[in-house]
Structure formats: C-alpha cells, structure tokens
Amino acid sequence: MTETESKVIWHMACHVEDIPEDGGGCAFIEGKQIAIFNFARRGEWFATDNECPHRQQMAVARGMIGSQEDEPKVACPFHKKTFSLRSGQCLNDESYKISTFPVMVKENRVYIGL
C-alpha cells in the first residue's frame, strides 16, 4: 500500500456528490478519461479506464455496478462485458482487461492516483 502510494500522483477529480451513489461518472484527468464509481453499498470507491476494450467505447462510467459472488464489478452498457472493479479483468471474456486506479476520498473530494 505504502509502496504504491509513494509512486502515484493524486489528482483531484470531483466532489463526492458529483458521482451518484451506487453509480459512476467520468472525469477528464491529464487528457485521460477515468471512470469513477461510488459503490455506496459497500462503502468503497473504484476507478477504471472509461474506455471499454471490446469496441473502444467511452462508456464504462455509464455502466451498472454490482457484484459477482463477492467481486465488485461494472457492466459496459454496450454489450454487457463485465469487469472486476478490483483487478480490471473482464469476467465474461478472459481476453479483455481494463486498468484500475487507486481512489482517495478526503474532505468531500475525490482524488485519483495515476
């Protein structure tokens, strides 16, 4: 944990209320589109690529989140490829993967580590 923290640079992305509870939103950070999820049911935050590797659609942030067994996941709205929010691994098609990023919430602000 401390190791990653020393490497990443934190970028302020938005305020907590900008992301709907149990939903997602997309932030533009350093020219990159990052999907941010407020998984209120689990009290956790996640961040991933906004681009879905299946058809290169910029829409992961608009997907529904949920869980498969205990793995938190998001489903791309286009063709419902689902990705683990922890590892980014696609859960219904091994060949796809998205990047995930650390999230820090402080004083009502959401920071993403790139």
Next chain:
Amino acid sequence: MNVQSTIRIVVIGNGMVGYKFCEKLIARNKNQDQFSITVFGEEPRAAYDRVHLSAFFAGKSADDLTMAPTEWYAENGIRLFLSDPVVDIDREEKMVRSHHGHIVSYDYLIMATGSGAFVPSIPGVEKDGVFVYRTIEDLELIQSYAKKAKRGAVLGGGLLGLEAAKALLDLGLEEAHVVEFAQRLMPRQIDEAGSRMLQSQLEALGLQIHLNKSTQEITGGECIKGMQFADSSVLDVDMLVISAGIRPRDELAKIAGLETHPRGGIIVDNSLKTSDPNIFAIGECALAHHMIYGLIAPGYEMAEVVVTGLCGGSREFLPFDMSTKLKLIGTDVASFGDAFIEEPACRTIRYENKAKGIYKRINVSADGKQLLGGILVGDAEQYNMLLQTCKGKTILPPDPEDLILGSRGGEEAGAGVMSFPDDALICSCEAVTKGMICHEVGANGHTTMDGIKKCCKAGTGCGGCVPMVKDLIQGVLKEKGVYIRNVVCEHFDHSRQELLDLVKINGLRTYNAVLNEFGKGDGCEVCKPLVASILASLWNENILQKDRAPIQDSNDRYLANIQKGGTYSVVPRIPGGEITPEKLIVIGQVAQRYGLYTKITGGQRIDMFGAHLGDLPSIWEELIDAGFESGHAYGKSLRTVKSCVGSTWCRFGVQDSVSFAIEVEDRYKGLRSPHKLKSAVSGCVRECAEAQSKDFGIIATEKGWNLYVCGNGGSKPQHAQLIATDVDKETCIRLIDRFLMFYIKTADPLTRTATWLNKMEGGINYLKAVVVDDVLGIGAELEREIQMLIDVYQCEWKEVVESPELRKRFSHFVNVPIKDPSIQFEPMRSQKRVKEWS
C-alpha cells in the same frame, strides 16, 4: 538414458485442430515437464474459430474469434511461431525448419496443416476480384472489395458456398449469384426435393441460383467482369468467391516423403499415424478411412486420439458421423445419418409444406424401430434430437412421424432428450455424452449453461447442442424433484412474478429497499433493470428519481438510446403517426441546431441520431416547449400505435382509425412492462397499419372493432390472434386494459407478449378466458391497477428538464464542461454518421 526425460512435440499448423491438440495435451500435462511443445503457424494470428468465420462480417472481430489469446500459449509453456510456416522436415534427424530459419527437433511431429480452398484451373481465376473463403485475411479482402462491387457470385452451391453467398448479400451487394455445376444445390447432403425447397427459400432471401453451369472462363481485363459458361451463356459480375471444395495441405508431407493420396491428403491409420511412426496427421489434412473429414467434430476427435496415445492410453479413430447443419441466417438446412437410403431398405416419411417452405424427410428402419437418417429444410429445430435418436439407436415411438410433425395432441413428442441412453453423444465436438452432462448437473451441481461449458466443454464448439444441454439441465432438475423457477440471478432467489408480488405487498419503492428485504449481495446488471422495471410497472414514478437512476438499463438511464460511439438518439412521441406542419418544422430546427441525423422510423415517427449526452436536456427542452413528449423509444414500454389513414380520407375505411390510434397511444404512453409494447389500428380489413403484427392490434369492422393480441415482428414474426369481434371502443379499451396488466404482472423479464403466450399453459384459449370472460374474477382489479398507472403518468423528459438536480447527471464529464472528445463523425448523403467501430 533418463527415463523421465521430456518428450518434444512439434505441431505444424495452428488452426482449430492444431490448437485443440495443444489444449488437450496441456490439460493432461499438468506437471508441465512431461512434454515440451512448439507450434508453427503460417497465418499471422493464433488459431481462431473458422467455423464461425462468417460472423466476422456480422461485426465479430478477429479477437472475438480467437480460440485462445497468445498469452495462453506462453502461460502454458508453448513456444508459438506465427507467420512462420514449416518449409522442410528432416525425418532422419527428426528436425523441422521454418521459413524464418528456426530449426527445432522433435520426438513426435504433429501435422495439422488443414486444407486450403480448391481453386479449379479456369482461365482467368487470377484476375482481381476473385477470392476464396477460408481465412480472416480472405474475408478482409472480400469486405473491402465489396464496397465498390455491385454484383457478386459464388462458384459452388455446397455448404460453404451458400454461406459465402449469403455473406455477399449481407455485405450490401445488389445481386448475389450462386453458380453450381450439379443439377441442384448441396447435392451431397440433401435429396432432390430438399434441394428444390432450399432453392426457393434462398431465392426468397434474394440469392439468384444458376444450376447445371460449367464455368469455362472468367472474363475481364485486370479485374473480373463476368463468367462464361459451357452452354455459352454469360453472367456479368464484378466479384467472385470460389467455393468449389477443399484441398488438403499435404505439400509439405509430400516433400518429406510421407505417403499421400493421389487426390490429396496425408494417409493415416486408425491411430492417425502417417507412414513415419513418429509423425501424426490430424484435422483436414489427414486422410483416414479413405476420406477427408471436412468438419470440426471429427478433427477434434483426431486430436483426442493422438493425445490419448501420447499419454500412454489407447483410443482409435473410428469412421465418423458426417451429419451437418447449415448455419445460414434465415434458412434451416440439415442432414443426418443415412439421408439418401431408399425404400424398400427402409420406410421413408416425408412432409412437405410449400407455402411455409418446409421439407422434412426421415428414413426409418424397415421394422419401424430405428431412425436411420433424414433431411430437414426450412425448419431444423428437431435436428439435434433426431441426430441423437439416430446415433443413439433409440427405440422409436409407435408413430415415428411424431418426430417431425410433433404429436398432434399438443403434448411434446416422446420424452425428449431425457429418453436417450446415457452414452448418447450430445456434444459431438467435445465428445460429451448425455451421461456425463447429467452427472455434472446432478452430482456436481452445475446447473447453468455457463457452468456446463466450463466443467466439461459441452457446447463450446459449433454450439449446435446448446438447446439439448439446456433441456438436460432442466430434465435432471425436474427428475430430482427440484421445482424449477426462473430465478432472477445470484442476488434474488425469486422469479420476476414473485418479486413483483413481494414488492407490491410491501410497498417498496427503491432498489436498495428491495435488495435489503428480499435479496443478497450488491446486485448486478441483471437484477437492477429488472427491479427498475417492476418498480415502474407498479408505481409509475419517475425512473431517475430516488436511487433509481443507476439501476436503469443503459437506454433508460439517460432516457435515450445509446449508439455506437456513445451518442444518443432522440425520438419524440408522434401519436398515431399524425403530425402538424408546425411540429415538423420544430423537429427540423432542433435537428439543425444540434447537428442531428434524421430519419423516419419503421414506427411512423422521426428519430434524431447523434446527440451528445450533454445536449439531451436542452434538445428536449425545445421539443417540450413545442408540445412534444417523450416517445419512450428507449424504454421497455409502449412504443408506437401505428395507424392507417382510415375513414377520414381513405375510400375503403369503415372507421376512424387515426383518432382511435391516438386515443390508444395517449392512454398507454409511459406504461412500463416486461418488454416493449407495440400497437396499431387499421381502418378496414386491408390492414395497412399491420395491426396483426403487434402486441395488440385493432382492425375496424362495419360494426365496431376486432381486437388481436400477442403478435410480433422482429426476428421471429408471429401473427396476433383474435380475441374479440365487433366490440365498441369502450369494450375494446377495457379488454386491452386487462390484457396489458395481466401481461405486466405475469410475464418473465424481457419476454414479448408473443413469447409469453407461447409459454402459457392453455394458450390463447386460456388468455381469452382470463381477459374476455374473466374466469379468474380479476378483471376489475386489473382495470383498477392500470387506471392507477395511467392517472399518475407524467412525461419523464419534462420532469428531467425542469429538475436541475436530474439535469446535472447529463454530462459526459463530471469535472469539465466539455463533450466527449473521442466522438467522431463522418459525412454521409448530406447528413452525418458516427465513425464505424473497429
């Protein structure tokens, strides 16, 4: 000598069978060091699913088709050389040499070089615009050439040729021709009568068929211009796909001095050994039992035989069943077992229905006990069942014609797949028997299709057995006395109907309340929209309020249909298809202002495409100001009520269909249901509004209105059925009220009314009894419930436009006020379209 030394395997060819060989060997080489595997492939990419190659034109990418990503090979310690064919085999030294100069020694060499398209030596075959149909590269070439071509032909009317011809049509060619040398199509698989039926079906699809044609020359300059036939007729085409059969790739085997057949193929024995005991040949390059098996299932079986042998077991490759099913969209064709055997060696039962384009033939043994083979054209739903009955030598029911006609008592014929013996082969690609599947379901608890695919691979090859595997799962569960309910997903142990009742009785109005009360875990993309739909059907509150926005399906979430590239479409309601010039002008102005592509839809209204997410609220604000409402084109809810012009203008009209259509559309707009709802009202029996293809359709009569229900267009069209005759408007509306509410309360999720009816016990008679005769005594309650929903209707776009809180969610980025910079458009016919995805 070291006893435990590693056995070096070299595989030449990374096609489907070469890959399957590796997969099977790895599965049994768990300790990793028993075998070392090197694979040489000539194609630039790792093995992919050639059987479903045509899906490439339907939008599947090369990635979608791969058997396993290149990392798989690395992870399993396989050295994979792509774009690097083997050019020489030194059998003395047991070494192969590749094109790039890699020299690798082997203990055993596996030839899996497959076959190539056979190209007859017709003068002119080398011209531009002449293609074969075998690899992804071939398809890429065809796809790009087709863009500038108008007329295409396929040489060869066999299984592959027809698939290729349909692909040409789908690529948008104006004409697609099939040129066949024989007197009929698919002469090797189906009989004369079947061929003729198939031909008329294909002609209906738009293919032009030319039989008895021997091609003498391909004409043109650099590029093909036409074909010249022996009977001196000509056919003008600007592209040609040759599909005249396959030729085994045995050229390398020949160089190496292995025994090959004069007509092609590496000769192998029952253990797939070639004339060199250290070299095996498998798949389409191997000639076993005097034939080339040009199908995937026998290829996989060959891989299994060799792997078993290498691992110290013994297994023989036996003559393999060559039954096939053509995967042409829109036509079913199958043949199995001994399709051609004639009386008196058997009893033949034929069924032919020209109007529906169906031909079925089964050949039953003379004693009536066994099925020997058959042919299906136009409807091959029973293919798997018949194939297994044939292969498994199952004793037939007393009236074998039931097998193809269904027993006409309405009950299912025979006991279905559960009556097969345990050793009946269900998945022939992966050699999985009925016994194995039942064991996985019963003893190991794999009760989903995905589970079965993972644990025993059944259904992962050609996919033809999937329906039967599903039946087996259900059958085993039923036998075990498990009451099968269609439970929603891992988070809810209830069916949709049960959940709807529970939500209603408990008055729940948010997703979290429902999940806390009746579910577990965090929900998912299956149960969220389902609960959203239930909540909307029960209370009709704005779907984006409370915690409901993030549980909506993609389209409902932003009250618009998401499209390629991530833009949205805007469809205002135009009840009955009637619109004033003023409103038309507003639509034009809005589309101009926001740069939208406009099109008249198939539902008698106008769709504006290509709207940025952030523009949606202002677009709707302008439309609402002009008096428009949401058309719910995005929702599982009422779409359009189409109308014909009716008695107001039409000389035949007997009632005012437009007014009634508008009334009906206004009544049910915004009503959310298990699936979308469509309707239409026609002004007389000529039926110009196509009411009989709708979920509920109304047709005017001299005396009143006829009401039809449960029709469907789409992929499985079905005519609606009459439930009331000559009723007045009020009665008609009352019956629709009951019908719709009954559907909303009892249908499975995403089930259109037609499918709902098809699954209903008692069918249309029962439905009619409930809706018209009110046998359940729930009529008044249904009417009350739907009236409540109608009373609280509000245009949901209006609510969004007026709520700053909801409006805020309509932006691509949460931190900067810009649109998605990755969206790109290109011009088309003086409008624009979004860039094609790769």
